[in-house]
Amino acid sequence: MSVKIFDTPEVQDFLKTVSGFDQSGGNERAKQIMHRLLSDLYRLVDDYDVTPEEFWSSVSVLNALGEGTQFGLLAPGLGFDHYLDMRMDAEDKQRGLSGGTPRTIEGPLYVAGAPEAEGFARMDDGTDSGAEVMWLTGQVRDVDGQPVTGAKVEIWHADSKGGYSFFDPSQSEYNLRRTIITDSQGRYTARSIIPSGYGVPEGCATDQVLKLLGRHGQRPAHIHYFISAPGHKHLTTQINLAGDPYTFDDFAFATREELVIEGRRIEDPAEADKRGLEGPFT
Ligand code: MBD
Ligand code: FE
Known part of the structure; x- marks a missing residue:
């Protein structure tokens, strides 16, 4: 009919x-x-x-999306987060603003109130036995290349199984979530563990919708950042660890070429030791 x-x-x-x-x-x-x-x-x-049947089955999907963070998870899958980024990029361009690290999406798994440290933080609680140690170092610079002292660097990422603290009940509070204030050279250092990629939980509403579209719900291994400092625009971004099969096949469309980072494996025990002794691991 x-x-x-x-x-x-x-x-x-x-x-x-x-x-x-x-x-x-x-x-x-x-x-x-x-x-x-x-x-x-x-x-x-x-x-x-x-048909009415099709309409009411969509209502069931919407009801299921009301549970937990389900719509927050489907939204990036449907490209809304990236589309908002594209709009902000276009707005910056229109205003003649350029330079700096590209933005990319926040995602649904940020939690405010992570422990704050000056210059250095250890991010993992030491319980992820299968994980490899990862050092993250960086320098916050303004668009003219000048280091920014006292910038707030908020970092959060998944564990070696792709789970995030607060959403994965097996992890301790604020595991793999830290706020680091940059030192006099604008630098920060974190000791953490190498994260795995994230997969949308099997069978959840988001998974069902993605499957209807013939799509997967995988993200490559990534690390989230918020960077902020007085007088500067807030930056929301991520880095991707190069070599992941999903680097350029992210269900959330967050990968940007400039944000894919080649890690360097420290094989020399002497260098590893030196690094290990650098920070106060408390
Ligand atoms: C994530 O870890 C994430 O960053 C996004 C955007 C969506 C789902 C899980
Ligand atoms: Fe994430």
Whole structure:
């Protein structure tokens, strides 16, 4: 059966009523956006002859997406996070702003309030027995290349099984999440463990939607950063560890060429020892 009623005055009037156009209360922008959203969806139902069964099965998916952080997980999978980045990049360009490390998406797994340290932090709690030690060092510079002292570097990443503390109940609070304040040369150092890539949990609502699209829910191994300092724009970014099979096949579309980092394996025990003795590991 195929009926086309979208363009009738009844439907057009109905859409305005549903969107609150004949009510004085509410929020004008919310009404406009809802009207546009509903118009697009009503039109879609008409164009594709969406059946009531199909509609109610979509409602079940939406209900399942209301659980935990499910919509926060599907949103990057549907490209919304990256699309917002593309818009911010275009806005920067329009304003003549350029240079610096590229931004990329925050993702749904940031947790505020990580322990703060000056210059150096150990990020792992030492319980991930299968993990290899990873050193992260860097220097925060402004767009003119000048080091920024006292910048706040927030770092968070997954463990060797791809799980994040607070979302993976087997991990301790704030494991693999730290805030490091840069030293007098704008530098920071972290001792942590090499993360694995992340996979959307099997069978969750996000996984179901991705499977309907014939897509996977894998991310390559990555490390998240927020960089902030007074008088500077906040930077949200990530680095990818080169060599991951998903580096350029990320379900969340966060990889950027400039952010793929080749790690250097420290084989020399003397160098490893020296590094190991550098920081206060408490
Ligand atoms: C992640 O670790 C992540 O960074 C994103 C964007 C989505 C899901 C899991
Ligand atoms: Fe992540």
